[in-house]
Amino acid sequence: MKKKRQRAGFYFVLPWLIGLCVFTALPMVAAVYISMTDWDIVGNADFVGLKNYITLFSTAEFVRSLWVTVRYAVIAVPLIIATSMTIAVLVSKNYRGAGVFRVIYYMPAIVSGVAVAIVFKWILDPSYGLLNGILSFFHIQGPDWLYDPNWVLPSYLIMAVWGAGGGLLTYLAALKDIPEELYGAAMIDGAGTFQKVWYITVPLMTPIIFYNLVLGIIGAFRKFTDAYVLGGAGKEGNFYMVYLYEEAFAHYRMGYATALAWVLFAIILLLTFVVNWTKKYWVYSE
Amino acid sequence: MKGKMVIRFGLVVGLLMLFLAGCGRGNEDKTTFTFATWAAGTELSEFQEIIDKVNEEAGGAYRIEVLSIPSDYYVKISTKIAAKKCPDFFWLTQELISKYAQMGVLADITEAFENSETLTPDMYYDGVVSSAQYDGSYWGLPWIANPMILYCNKDMFRELGVKLPTEDDDWTWQEFIDTCRQFSGKEYKGNTVYGTVIDGWPNIETFIWAGGGDIIAEDGQQIILNSAEAKKGMGYLQTIVKENLSPRYAEVASLGDNNVWFEKQRVAMYFGGIQDNFEKKVSEMSADEQFEIAYAPMPVCDDGGAWSFDWTASTVMAKSLEGNELAYEILETVTKAFFEWKVAPPVKDSLENVIQIDPNKEGAMKTIEYTMPYARSANYIPEWSDINDKLWYNLYVSLLNDASFDYQGKMDEIKEYSEGLVKERK
Amino acid sequence: MKKRRNFEINFSIVRRVMWYVISIAGSCIMLLPFLWMVSTSFKMENEIFTVPISWLPQQITFQNYTRALEVVPIFTCMLNTVIIAVPKILGEVFVSALVAFGFARFEFKGRNAMFMIMLATMMLPYEVTMIPTFMAWSALGFADSYVPLTLPAFCGSASYIFFLKMYFETVPRDYEEAAWIDGASNLRVFRMVFLPLAKPALITICLWSFMGTWNDLLGQLIYIDSQSKYTVQLALASFSSMTGETLWGPLMAASFMALIPVIVLLLYAQKYFMEGVKMGGIKG
Numbered sequence: 001m002k003k004k005r006q007r008a009g010f011y012f013v014l015p016w017l018i019g020l021c022v023f024t025a026l027p028m029v030a031a032v033y034i035s036m037t038d039w040d041i042v043g044n045a046d047f048v049g050l051k052n053y054i055t056l057f058s059t060a061e062f063v064r065s066l067w068v069t070v071r072y073a074v075i076a077v078p079l080i081i082a083t084s085m086t087i088a089v090l091v092s093k094n095y096r097g098a099g100v101f102r103v104i105y106y107m108p109a110i111v112s113g114v115a116v117a118i119v120f121k122w123i124l125d126p127s128y129g130l131l132n133g134i135l136s137f138f139h140i141q142g143p144d145w146l147y148d149p150n151w152v153l154p155s156y157l158i159m160a161v162w163g164a165g166g167g168l169l170t171y172l173a174a175l176k177d178i179p180e181e182l183y184g185a186a187m188i189d190g191a192g193t194f195q196k197v198w199y200i201t202v203p204l205m206t207p208i209i210f211y212n213l214v215l216g217i218i219g220a221f222r223k224f225t226d227a228y229v230l231g232g233a234g235k236e237g238n239f240y241m242v243y244l245y246e247e248a249f250a251h252y253r254m255g256y257a258t259a260l261a262w263v264l265f266a267i268i269l270l271l272t273f274v275v276n277w278t279k280k281y282w283v284y285s286e
Numbered sequence: 287m288k289g290k291m292v293i294r295f296g297l298v299v300g301l302l303m304l305f306l307a308g309c310g311r312g313n314e315d316k317t318t319f320t321f322a323t324w325a326a327g328t329e330l331s332e333f334q335e336i337i338d339k340v341n342e343e344a345g346g347a348y349r350i351e352v353l354s355i356p357s358d359y360y361v362k363i364s365t366k367i368a369a370k371k372c373p374d375f376f377w378l379t380q381e382l383i384s385k386y387a388q389m390g391v392l393a394d395i396t397e398a399f400e401n402s403e404t405l406t407p408d409m410y411y412d413g414v415v416s417s418a419q420y421d422g423s424y425w426g427l428p429w430i431a432n433p434m435i436l437y438c439n440k441d442m443f444r445e446l447g448v449k450l451p452t453e454d455d456d457w458t459w460q461e462f463i464d465t466c467r468q469f470s471g472k473e474y475k476g477n478t479v480y481g482t483v484i485d486g487w488p489n490i491e492t493f494i495w496a497g498g499g500d501i502i503a504e505d506g507q508q509i510i511l512n513s514a515e516a517k518k519g520m521g522y523l524q525t526i527v528k529e530n531l532s533p534r535y536a537e538v539a540s541l542g543d544n545n546v547w548f549e550k551q552r553v554a555m556y557f558g559g560i561q562d563n564f565e566k567k568v569s570e571m572s573a574d575e576q577f578e579i580a581y582a583p584m585p586v587c588d589d590g591g592a593w594s595f596d597w598t599a600s601t602v603m604a605k606s607l608e609g610n611e612l613a614y615e616i617l618e619t620v621t622k623a624f625f626e627w628k629v630a631p632p633v634k635d636s637l638e639n640v641i642q643i644d645p646n647k648e649g650a651m652k653t654i655e656y657t658m659p660y661a662r663s664a665n666y667i668p669e670w671s672d673i674n675d676k677l678w679y680n681l682y683v684s685l686l687n688d689a690s691f692d693y694q695g696k697m698d699e700i701k702e703y704s705e706g707l708v709k710e711r712k
Numbered sequence: 713m714k715k716r717r718n719f720e721i722n723f724s725i726v727r728r729v730m731w732y733v734i735s736i737a738g739s740c741i742m743l744l745p746f747l748w749m750v751s752t753s754f755k756m757e758n759e760i761f762t763v764p765i766s767w768l769p770q771q772i773t774f775q776n777y778t779r780a781l782e783v784v785p786i787f788t789c790m791l792n793t794v795i796i797a798v799p800k801i802l803g804e805v806f807v808s809a810l811v812a813f814g815f816a817r818f819e820f821k822g823r824n825a826m827f828m829i830m831l832a833t834m835m836l837p838y839e840v841t842m843i844p845t846f847m848a849w850s851a852l853g854f855a856d857s858y859v860p861l862t863l864p865a866f867c868g869s870a871s872y873i874f875f876l877k878m879y880f881e882t883v884p885r886d887y888e889e890a891a892w893i894d895g896a897s898n899l900r901v902f903r904m905v906f907l908p909l910a911k912p913a914l915i916t917i918c919l920w921s922f923m924g925t926w927n928d929l930l931g932q933l934i935y936i937d938s939q940s941k942y943t944v945q946l947a948l949a950s951f952s953s954m955t956g957e958t959l960w961g962p963l964m965a966a967s968f969m970a971l972i973p974v975i976v977l978l979l980y981a982q983k984y985f986m987e988g989v990k991m992g993g994i995k996g
Contacts, residue, residue: 008898009818013826016811019867023845024833030844031836041843042367043389087738095731102982103975104739107746110974112927112948115967119745125540130744147536147687165742169919170875173912174882207878215871218834233687235679245839249361251671252385254843261840268835276828284882326950327783327959330939353937357929357949365843365934369850549758571758 035258041248045255052259061235062260065243068236071153073220076160081212083164085205088171089197102172109166113225116163121146121230124155131158149234156237159226167212174208175201206283210275217271221264240264317348319616322363322373326356336623340616348616350375367391372604375617377429379599381666381674384420384506386602388668388711393608395617396423405618405633413662414632418600420667421506426600427617429624431632432559433594433661434488435653440578442474442554451582454656456592459496459522462555462585466531469554481531481554483547484523485538488557490682491595491664493523498589501673502665507708509673512701515588517694520685528689535686551577557584559597560654561629565646581653584660596661598632630654632661669707676700746971753777753965760960776961777969780951783959786966788940789947790973796858796932796943797925803865804872804921805914811868812876813902817888827877834870838930846934856937865921872917879913880906915984919977926974944970 035052039045056062091102123130124145132142143151186196224241231237248257325333337350353373355362363376378386386392399407407415410428418426443450448468451457466481494501497519503510526532538544548556549567568576584594601621607613625631629647631639637655640647677700684691747767752760753776755769780786815827849860891901929945936946948966952958
């Protein structure tokens, strides 16, 4: 009886499975083949075997763009999670006006990426930018940001922190689920705010943190829009996806770009496996 | 049990596929042609008007349908071509003609073009029509030419006592640099001003030509970037950067675009396409912000020509229409209609069209007349996108950031790299 | 005892003030791009790029708005986007919930493998599957149609399924066990227990789905040809063509108009993000 009931789960996931076969599998299989050709999108494609994959590992630009992306991901992913959780805890208070703040902090997610990039171009401008203006108020000579190869990564991290409110909704949806009684009990035990957050809020939010971690890794490795618009000195703003996009659509090397995509796929998948394996040690589950 | 499930699942998928296939629609007939354009918004309504008129005059013999692509133009064009839905006509900028021709998606129009009764290659300005040429054939009809001239702030020249170049001056690059020097460190209307603004624009071709050199030889095979002339031309750029005759590279972007430096009266001279609408912008400013614009042609390069980089685009035809007489007739008709739309028409004896299209350009006519025969583009080859990347990131930007950069060594290096690319060509 | 209470009240006031100070300071930073967009939409053209950046227009003008409406029929485009968004939301949200329920609450054969495959589908960049996908739809005759943009939604969306699965996994087992003992069917458990419990998460997904459609440029650009079918993002793209210059003022005016529906929706939905479902109030 119980076994039969468990099997019913298959019927629940059936719509997705149909979607996989009808809409997703075909292009993915096609992409495997494309990555083994020299397809230029508009002309013919000749089969070249693993040549694209071999070329890729000996191309300096591949190594460089991957390195830019990895450095960004390693810092940005935890930074974004910490920031958006802090914001979520902050605006989850039921003070008057909290609702408006929830909307405001979520704004970065709804304004289009291009508009955000343009404003950050001003904020980070070396001579007249807002940020260096504030710094000079404290008698600090600000850096050239996007125009200085050493400061390109910090510039993108600033933008990432600014956009961290985009993950707000996931945490809010989870936060509201934490029973008030738990906090009440903690109050009686004399726990401070920080302890409350660390011992009660964080553990109960681990499933959502796990979700954001996986999506954060995917997002960081696939960072594109603002980097494509803004670039950065010394090609330090040339993230992996920017490189891939230009190979595909500016140089018409779709075969090579698709091979790049599969390498990215493998990297993300590997990381996801690792994260998934650690899941049992830290993710709370009923 | 399990097998049953698989069968059931297969059935569902199969039915869905059938349903999808059933929804397919039939083919279009042959007298309807699609025309893809990057024109969008206001420009698109103007474009649509021209096409509507052409359709009307055709009296039912054919019909052109407009396909506007407001963003990521080449992504959509190439995606459509990949799906065998190539638009019958579409626009292509000069540097992509060779690439698309080589990939085999364009119709070779050489025969029809050379034997036409109303629009032949020799009616075009030489430098413009050669932008549609690759491998000995013509692949499209240029419909616009937008060569560079110098826009000058006449009031600033007068106020600071600098001699203004005349509107058909045979001045040299050295004289241009000397003029820039006279603005160095001066204040005008409360701001520090510069002679000109250079931030990647004007493009690298302009400087390489300035010394009498070029990037790719006319045969489309040899790379001549390492010639003494090309290096001398880049030397002019080095001087401009070294002596701060332009605002610092990192500073230019703070005003949004480089042209804003001219509009806000922070630079005396601006390299602009003849199509740029500074006249209109200035006329809309408040009285205290307005200034008088003067014009000068590009300085004469060391080989004696006042070469002006010309941004130009052609209308090309899908390969499937090669030899189709009706299609070529449409291409020609539409192209000629464009000559009355944009500044400047790329054909000789059409200067009066410029005034009709944009009366604001009256003061610039002498300079435009001087410039048109010198309008040209580089000899673009299919490998251009890679070569250009190197020229931009490894040469131009490096020099803008650091005047002491060893640009000559880099030019040798890029030459080697580019020759390698050409050798690999299929 | 009394003293302690006074201290507590004072402390809570201090905390409240601090909360407002921090929240307002953070909001100002978050609002910067948005404020620039709105203020630019009311500026005269020559005031848009200034040094230093001007945050308030010296002279308020509405010409950007009239100009924007001349260039593109923005309201028609909004309506078109809604036509795509509504079926998409219905499909994505409901089907994703169903699938997530299957993944979260049942132990059938191949579940974990399937789940990993699902995660994997999110990892291959869309840019490289876009053209094969377009070729397939185009071969089936769906050029210039909304179908390729909406139909796949009815098979759920991987990231939403993932989110809901994580959400469902935190629901105590007793809830459904009780319902099953009462003889309720799986669908009934899903409908009566999980859907109500997941209300904040479902509303979150509705918003994501809506905004995903509202802000998608590349997908809509590839599949839509006719101007009569243009969506919001295609309309906004029309303000900056490849040759003409970008009409910043009208573009910002149109962007602001396009953002209003999203903000209204967000303001309306935000109270549900936090709406606590009373744990005791569930009926099997």
